Amino acid sequence: MKKRIISGIFAALFAVSAVTGISAASDSVFQEEIQDEFQDADGDEDIFMPGDETEKADDEDFSEDADGDSAEISETDFEENTEPDSFDVTVRAEQGTIVFETDLLQLKEEQEKLSADELLQMQEREHLFVAGEAVGFYIHPFEGYECTEVIAESEGEAVSVTLGEDQRYEFVMPESSVILNAEFEKIPGEENEEAEIFNDGEEAEAVSTSARSTAVKAVAANYKMRPEYAFAYAFRKGKTKLTEVQGASASLPAKLDAQFGWSQNGATNYKNTFSACSIQNAAQKGKISAKYTNVGEYKGKIVDLKITVPEWGTVSYTHMGVDNTVISPCILFYNDRIAFSTLSVGIVRFKFEFFDHETGDQISPKGHVTMMDLDGGQGFRVYDGWGVDAMYIRSGYEHLQATTGTTSNGTVYTEVCAPEGTSTDNNDVKGWCHVDFNKSFTVNWLAGAGGLTGKTPYSAFFMSGAQTVGTYEPNSEPEKKVGAVDSSYSSMKRRESESDTAAEKPYTIPKTKEFDYMISQTVLPGDYKKFEVTDQLDSCLEYKSASVETAQGNDVTQQFTITATKNTVKFAAANSFLKTDAACNNVTYYFRIHVKAKADSVIAAHGHYKDGIYYHISNQAKRRLDSSQMADTQETNMSWVRGIIERNCSIRKTDAADSTKDLTGAVFQAYAWDEQKKSYAITGEQFAYTEKTKLYTKKLQYTDQNKGKFRLVETQAPEGYLGNWKEDISILDENQDFALEVSNEGIRPPYGEITITKKILENDIIWAHGNPVFRFVVNGTDRKGKAHSYENYVEFRQENYEKQGDYAVLSCTIAKVPFGSYTISEKETLRYKFQGITANTPNVQITGREGTAVLDSINETAAVTFTNLKTRYDGYSHTDVVRNIIPVA
Numbered sequence: 001m002k003k004r005i006i007s008g009i010f011a012a013l014f015a016v017s018a019v020t021g022i023s024a025a026s027d028s029v030f031q032e033e034i035q036d037e038f039q040d041a042d043g044d045e046d047i048f049m050p051g052d053e054t055e056k057a058d059d060e061d062f063s064e065d066a067d068g069d070s071a072e073i074s075e076t077d078f079e080e081n082t083e084p085d086s087f088d089v090t091v092r093a094e095q096g097t098i099v100f101e102t103d104l105l106q107l108k109e110e111q112e113k114l115s116a117d118e119l120l121q122m123q124e125r126e127h128l129f130v131a132g133e134a135v136g137f138y139i140h141p142f143e144g145y146e147c148t149e150v151i152a153e154s155e156g157e158a159v160s161v162t163l164g165e166d167q168r169y170e171f172v173m174p175e176s177s178v179i180l181n182a183e184f185e186k187i188p189g190e191e192n193e194e195a196e197i198f199n200d201g202e203e204a205e206a207v208s209t210s211a212r213s214t215a216v217k218a219v220a221a222n223y224k225m226r227p228e229y230a231f232a233y234a235f236r237k238g239k240t241k242l243t244e245v246q247g248a249s250a251s252l253p254a255k256l257d258a259q260f261g262w263s264q265n266g267a268t269n270y271k272n273t274f275s276a277c278s279i280q281n282a283a284q285k286g287k288i289s290a291k292y293t294n295v296g297e298y299k300g301k302i303v304d305l306k307i308t309v310p311e312w313g314t315v316s317y318t319h320m321g322v323d324n325t326v327i328s329p330c331i332l333f334y335n336d337r338i339a340f341s342t343l344s345v346g347i348v349r350f351k352f353e354f355f356d357h358e359t360g361d362q363i364s365p366k367g368h369v370t371m372m373d374l375d376g377g378q379g380f381r382v383y384d385g386w387g388v389d390a391m392y393i394r395s396g397y398e399h400l401q402a403t404t405g406t407t408s409n410g411t412v413y414t415e416v417c418a419p420e421g422t423s424t425d426n427n428d429v430k431g432w433c434h435v436d437f438n439k440s441f442t443v444n445w446l447a448g449a450g451g452l453t454g455k456t457p458y459s460a461f462f463m464s465g466a467q468t469v470g471t472y473e474p475n476s477e478p479e480k481k482v483g484a485v486d487s488s489y490s491s492m493k494r495r496e497s498e499s500d501t502a503a504e505k506p507y508t509i510p511k512t513k514e515f516d517y518m519i520s521q522t523v524l525p526g527d528y529k530k531f532e533v534t535d536q537l538d539s540c541l542e543y544k545s546a547s548v549e550t551a552q553g554n555d556v557t558q559q560f561t562i563t564a565t566k567n568t569v570k571f572a573a574a575n576s577f578l579k580t581d582a583a584c585n586n587v588t589y590y591f592r593i594h595v596k597a598k599a600d601s602v603i604a605a606h607g608h609y610k611d612g613i614y615y616h617i618s619n620q621a622k623r624r625l626d627s628s629q630m631a632d633t634q635e636t637n638m639s640w641v642r643g644i645i646e647r648n649c650s651i652r653k654t655d656a657a658d659s660t661k662d663l664t665g666a667v668f669q670a671y672a673w674d675e676q677k678k679s680y681a682i683t684g685e686q687f688a689y690t691e692k693t694k695l696y697t698k699k700l701q702y703t704d705q706n707k708g709k710f711r712l713v714e715t716q717a718p719e720g721y722l723g724n725w726k727e728d729i730s731i732l733d734e735n736q737d738f739a740l741e742v743s744n745e746g747i748r749p750p751y752g753e754i755t756i757t758k759k760i761l762e763n764d765i766i767w768a769h770g771n772p773v774f775r776f777v778v779n780g781t782d783r784k785g786k787a788h789s790y791e792n793y794v795e796f797r798q799e800n801y802e803k804q805g806d807y808a809v810l811s812c813t814i815a816k817v818p819f820g821s822y823t824i825s826e827k828e829t830l831r832y833k834f835q836g837i838t839a840n841t842p843n844v845q846i847t848g849r850e851g852t853a854v855l856d857s858i859n860e861t862a863a864v865t866f867t868n869l870k871t872r873y874d875g876y877s878h879t880d881v882v883r884n885i886i887p888v889a
Contacts (some may be wrong), residue, residue: 259321377448
């Protein structure tokens with residue numbers, strides 16, 4: 001048996017083939033298309049580029065010792081020994097273990113007392129021997145197998161192996177590395193447990209032992225899938241993260257990079273796109289797991305996914321890397337997609353569990369996942385009771401074969417496999433198997449024969465997606481709601497009726513005139529080419545902004561091109577986004593359009609009024625979902641909004657003579673225009689006065705009849721004031737409330753005034769005798785018979801009087817004398833005597849020493865003049881006078 005050495009570009013091609021999911025059987029095809037495989041479907045990104053960076057698990061692998069305590073173990077290292085006199089021995093034993101005598105001597109125990117796991121750990125150690133040293137070893141076949149041949153070779157040449165007593169094998173170590181291979185055959189008549197795919201007692205308890213198996217149905221592309229399984233987990237770019245990997249090795253990615261030659265072929269970052277878990281230690285079974293957060297939305301919950309590896313089959317050490325070391329058997333969990341690679345192992349069991357992202361509680365969704373790119377002998381097996389309700393493949397192909405069977409203990413299983421030697425890619429539907437799951441589910445991944453028997457670098461690539469072999473279309477119809485700016489979709493209503501009395505009456509536009517429309521659309525899994533939402537806004541509405549989010553609040557606006565042309569708002573999903581599982585794994589989208597009602601004059605001119613004070617505007621959107629199956633266009637429900645064109649009108653009433661003095665007691669009335677009668681008619685409501693604000697206020701509302709025109713009339717003035725104010729206004733002329741100020745002139749009271757003039761000769765005035773003082777009395781009754789009495793005086797002082805010829809003249813006036821009849825007389829005074837009285841106005845009658853004046857609305861003033869002569873010039877005297885004002889309550 002000769003060692004197979006892969007070198008140069010041919011080795012590099014095999015390495016890339018492994019990580020892209022193309023089995024050894026399809027390597028020849030891959031060699032011709034290597035450049036295409038280095039790019040994704042869009043041709044704009046290396047397939048090896050990572051997604052989000054993830055935290056790595058602990059750097060070391062651990063197993064449990066016999067006491068159950070954690071003990072550090074090292075991975076098998078197949079690199080060449082750097083010491084010149086020692087060489088390594090690489091072991092290949094697929095259905096058994098090879099244990100070296102030196103290991104048994106170090107433990108000082110007999111090999112029969114060691115467990116199978118301990119024997120396997122010994123085999124996986126690094127073994128170095130000095131040239132010329134006798135190398136002894138023992139073969140331990142697995143149950144049901146027997147060893148048929150032991151072969152050792154070095155640099156392509158056979159090394160002699162002898163068999164001695166107690167089944168001890170031996171060979172002499174040459175001056176080069178040795179590959180030691182033990183071949184086994186199944187003992188006839190005995191069942192192979194691995195052929196039963198790990199159907200051990202523990203798993204058997206979890207499955208049904210009835211004759212029922214999970215159905216596999218071949219369906220056409222237009223087959224309607226069951227909508228209750230529409231949920232699918234998916235890797236959502238920017239949201240999903242590989243947050244936790246148990247059992248990961250920090251050193252494995254670099255080792256695999258050397259073994260597959262990724263960096264040598266330009267994919268220098270590929271080793272950073274996954275976490276690698278070694279499966280050389282059987283004690284790690286059930287301890288390897290990966291957690292992807294935020295993989296979908298299910299019934300209002302953000303979902304996390306946990307994948308556990310409870311079991312795997314025999315690992316292989318027959319695959320050599322480009323660095324001439326044995327490829328390390330392991331499982332890779334990718335950072336930027338929900339996908340796995342299984343290296344050098346034929347069978348791996350994966351268990352999928354779901355958790356509430358917020359609480360961490362396990363949940364039990366119904367959903368589906370599509371196993372993709374099944375080729376080269378790859379497939380999977382499920383047992384009855386493993387959470388898989390149904391499986392579907394695309395009809396018209398003979399690529400995938402479904403079989404059912406029963407294990408030795410009666411457990412029923414279903415298996416779907418691709419034939420060996422075939423090749424597909426992720427987009428080839430013939431390599432898809434759709435799986436409906438219920439709660440958590442488990443599958444046994446079958447890597448194909450190459451996982452164990454292939455002689456080239458090998459990696460089985462396991463990709464799952466949200467698409468389906470059938471269709472979930474048509475999707476449900478879109479729904480439209482309307483509500484306040486930034487309000488949640490759940491708080492909004494459909495507002496389907498134009499009637500103001502219906503249960504779903506229109507949404508009332510707020511005073512700011514701004515509000516939001518929201519359109520909801522749930523997108524079920526499918527292969528979509530176009531996803532558009534279009535909304536033709538009414539010409540009375542102004543587009544402000546738009547956004548898109550999912551029902552869980554994930555902002556995906558950047559995944560849509562949003563345009564607003566001539567009041568048509570359009571959302572168009574990016575093609576690259578539609579190709580992702582995240583876009584259509586039963587996701588509900590909310591399309592928000594923020595709008596503002598235009599000027600009232602625009603709305604009034606567009607005929608949105610019918611009867612009543614509200615105008616009504618309707619809106620309906622539509623969405624289009626095109627796939628390979630159909631072009632699905634549906635409209636939303638009709639949503640209605642209503643608005644009021646109104647202004648608050650306030651009037652401040654003030655005194656014309658004093659603008660700071662507010663007046664109460666006025667009555668203002670609004671008269672609305674009647675378009676039919678072409679005249680104003682009273683509205684029936686007066687302005688209301690508020691003591692706190694000192695304002696008269698009223699709301700004036702536009703109707704189709706009044707056209708927004710009003711005449712404001714002061715129908716009653718405050719007491720003591722004149723009021724005949726009125727003004728015509730149109731509430732469409734202003735975009736703000738009206739604030740008016742009206743002043744009133746006070747009513748002229750029924751009062752008159754009497755002026756009394758005194759004339760004396762100027763030459764008679766001797767200032768040494770004192771200032772001449774003359775006092776007057778007015779007595780009488782008003783028109784109501786009420787008596788009134790007034791007194792006043794004049795005092796001549798130097799230069800305070802007028803001159804009329806030889807006379808000095810000085811007057812006084814008695815004001816606010818109620819209309820009536822009054823007698824005007826003069827009191828006696830020193831040194832002067834009465835000479836005469838003259839009437840200065842026609843409403844005064846002179847009788848003797850008195851005058852009688854009549855004051856009325858025609859003659860509001862009266863005037864008389866008293867003339868006096870000086871009679872005494874002797875001696876000296878002094879005069880003075882004080883005016884007393886006595887208030888009358």
